[in-house]
Amino acid sequence: MRKVSQIINGKRQIIKKPELLAPAGNLEKLKVAIMYGADAVFVGGKEFSLRSQASNFSLEDIQEGVAFAKEYGAHIHVTCNIILHQDNLKGIQEYLKQLDEIGVTAIIVADPYIMFLAKSMNLNLEVHVSTQLSTLNSQAISFYQDMGMDRVVLGREVTYDDLKAIMNQVDVDIEYFIHGAMCIHYSGRCMLSNYLSRRDANRGGCSQSCRWYYDLYQDRELVNQEDDMPFSMSSKDMSLVHHIGELIELGVDSFKIEGRMKSVHYIATVVSAYRKLIDSYCEDPDAFKQNDYYEKELQKAANRAFCHGFFYDHPTQDEQLFNLRDEHPTQEFVMRIMDYDEKTHLAQIEQRNYFKVGDQIEVFSPHHENLVFKVEKLLNEDKERIEVANHPMELLYVEIPEKVLPNDMGRKVKQS
Numbered sequence: 001m002r003k004v005s006q007i008i009n010g011k012r013q014i015i016k017k018p019e020l021l022a023p024a025g026n027l028e029k030l031k032v033a034i035m036y037g038a039d040a041v042f043v044g045g046k047e048f049s050l051r052s053q054a055s056n057f058s059l060e061d062i063q064e065g066v067a068f069a070k071e072y073g074a075h076i077h078v079t080c081n082i083i084l085h086q087d088n089l090k091g092i093q094e095y096l097k098q099l100d101e102i103g104v105t106a107i108i109v110a111d112p113y114i115m116f117l118a119k120s121m122n123l124n125l126e127v128h129v130s131t132q133l134s135t136l137n138s139q140a141i142s143f144y145q146d147m148g149m150d151r152v153v154l155g156r157e158v159t160y161d162d163l164k165a166i167m168n169q170v171d172v173d174i175e176y177f178i179h180g181a182m183c184i185h186y187s188g189r190c191m192l193s194n195y196l197s198r199r200d201a202n203r204g205g206c207s208q209s210c211r212w213y214y215d216l217y218q219d220r221e222l223v224n225q226e227d228d229m230p231f232s233m234s235s236k237d238m239s240l241v242h243h244i245g246e247l248i249e250l251g252v253d254s255f256k257i258e259g260r261m262k263s264v265h266y267i268a269t270v271v272s273a274y275r276k277l278i279d280s281y282c283e284d285p286d287a288f289k290q291n292d293y294y295e296k297e298l299q300k301a302a303n304r305a306f307c308h309g310f311f312y313d314h315p316t317q318d319e320q321l322f323n324l325r326d327e328h329p330t331q332e333f334v335m336r337i338m339d340y341d342e343k344t345h346l347a348q349i350e351q352r353n354y355f356k357v358g359d360q361i362e363v364f365s366p367h368h369e370n371l372v373f374k375v376e377k378l379l380n381e382d383k384e385r386i387e388v389a390n391h392p393m394e395l396l397y398v399e400i401p402e403k404v405l406p407n408d409m410g411r412k413v414k415q416s
């Protein structure tokens with residue numbers, strides 16, 4: 001049984017805070033994830049990683065990421081979770097050695113040969129069992145523990161009751177998904193994309209074929225008519241935002257956010273919301289009151305509608321999107337703050353999406369509360385007045401009445 005809390009000065013306090021683990025598809029996202037509160041970030045190397053589409057990192061990128069993470073006391077995990085074919089064997093040993101020398105904390109592994117190799121080389125690297133192996137029970141976890149694995153990333157199909165039993169029975173680090181996209185099929189076992197588009201989902205090439213639109217036939221008769229909504233098998237996204245306290249109390253070691261393909265704004269928004277939620281709960285767990293603030297924050301990024309995944313039991317049809325994609329962020333990312341002049345109240349910004357004079361912007365930050373202002377003064381790089389910002393990545397100036405900080409982000413408040 002893991003000791004999660006103890007009484008200190010008459011008050012129960014959490015002494016085992018979970019790691020908040022965020023995804024990153026490139027260096028910018030890695031840095032943003034850490035600045036917005038991630039304790040660790042997982043990235044894909046260019047070699048031996050599954051997500052071939054997810055802007056994978058070169059060794060130089062990983063090295064820069066590790067150095068940046070160290071400044072914040074954070075850690076970098078690298079996915080080496082390819083299912084090895086015979087022609088993938090060459091070069092693994094050297095690659096693991098390089099990751100170890102760079103100072104990567106952990107590799108995430110699916111192939112037993114890489115597990116064996118990493119341990120037999122006596123490296124400092126932790127070896128984490130990838131979710132690709134669909135580990136769902138305590139006996140399987142004990143098996144990996146006996147092999148010397150440092151952590152098991154559970155399959156998304158583990159319910160809360162099963163997780164509770166697992167946490168009572170095993171003595172190895174456990175990583176559990178708290179937020180992100182779900183597969184309609186069993187995670188890591190889907191062949192739909194391979195079959196329909198010849199892109200191998202289990203080697204990182206999934207074309208998300210489940211989310212395509214389909215005509216439905218029964219006995220050779222078309223079931224969905226022209227004016228019906230198109231049929232798709234897309235799952236809603238999982239969010240356990242209302243169950244974070246229960247998961248902390250179980251002593252789960254790491255909370256994983258999914259989405260290496262997601263935008264920098266998505267990562268900042270999601271990491272920031274969970275960071276604040278975890279910290280708030282741990283500060284005073286018995287006084288913590290559940291509320292919808294954090295869910296509303298999460299909805300400001302591009303998510304599909306939320307569901308609980310397998311938390312309660314197998315998802316029902318309520319957890320599926322049978323037709324449209326249903327992505328409705330309540331706000332749109334429009335700027336990243338580069339600098340702020342407290343005398344003139346002018347912020348230098350990097351434009352990310354269209355906005356104009358008169359729009360309401362909400363600035364959010366890892367360092368201060370959200371603040372909302374109306375765009376009254378917008379200047380181009382030569383400090384000449386303009387009315388619209390419509391060139392992505394352009395450097396502009398916006399008057400913001402209150403102090404903001406570099407790397408804060410601004411999102412346009414959608415008028416309902």
Ligand code: SF4
Nearest residue numbers: 183184185190209210
């Ligand atoms: S096709 Fe859909 S269910 Fe299959 S792996 Fe891709 S996202 Fe998952």
